[in-house]
Amino acid sequence: MKVVFLGPPGAGKGTQVEIISSRYNIPKIVMGDILRSEVNRGTELGKIVRQYMEKGELVPDEIILQIIEKHIKGLDSFILDGFPRTLNQAKGLEKITKIDRVVYIDVPDEEVKRRLLARGRMDDKPEVIENRLRVYKEQTQPLIDYYESKGILVRVDGVGSVEEVTGRIERALGLKG
Ligand code: AP5
Ligand code: MG
16 A cells, blocks of 8 residues: 655654554654654754755655655555645655545644644744644645545544544545445
């Protein structure tokens, strides 16, 4: 199964992908974690992507597509978290492989802001959160219609306990009845 998790910052993508990936033994590719690891190790790539991440801007598509291609190679099953985030990335992904399902985790703005402010990651500062939400609406939200028109989008209500949301995702993916 090749699945993409889509949703605003703070929707719970990372939380849910971790659970589904370990429960069903499906490899996960978490773009934010890959980029943060480059930043933390101070690599050349890390120095470049840091400038975008700390402002809540998207890292350029060419860089992201190179990274994803390397990670997807040889896998016939995976979960993608945080990729694709632009139409251009979605089209790049199609050239590499075919996606079976896109899980869209729907959470209102007020709730994601509350969650992110409570967490406090490097990019969880109020003004950066606002920018991440703005960038999400401009560049990533169009992917919802894009995948819906392809007939592979499933919408999941992301408000509720972590276990409740996991149950909704498992049913949406036909993993349990
Ligand atoms: P990324 O790391 O992907 O961050 P994000 O999309 O902003 O989302 P988060 O990771 O903050 O939220 P999440 O949906 O994973 O929720 P989580 O489970 O953590 O990207 C960071 C940056 O990297 C981007 O801004 C960009 O610069 C760059 N980047 C990444 N991918 C890129 C790409 N493809 N192209 C270009 N640039 C890219 O949960 C959030 C919090 O809520 C946690 O504290 C959690 O414990 C809590 N929580 C989770 N579920 C619930 C629940 N049900 N109820 C209450 N609290 C909950
Ligand atoms: Mg995440």
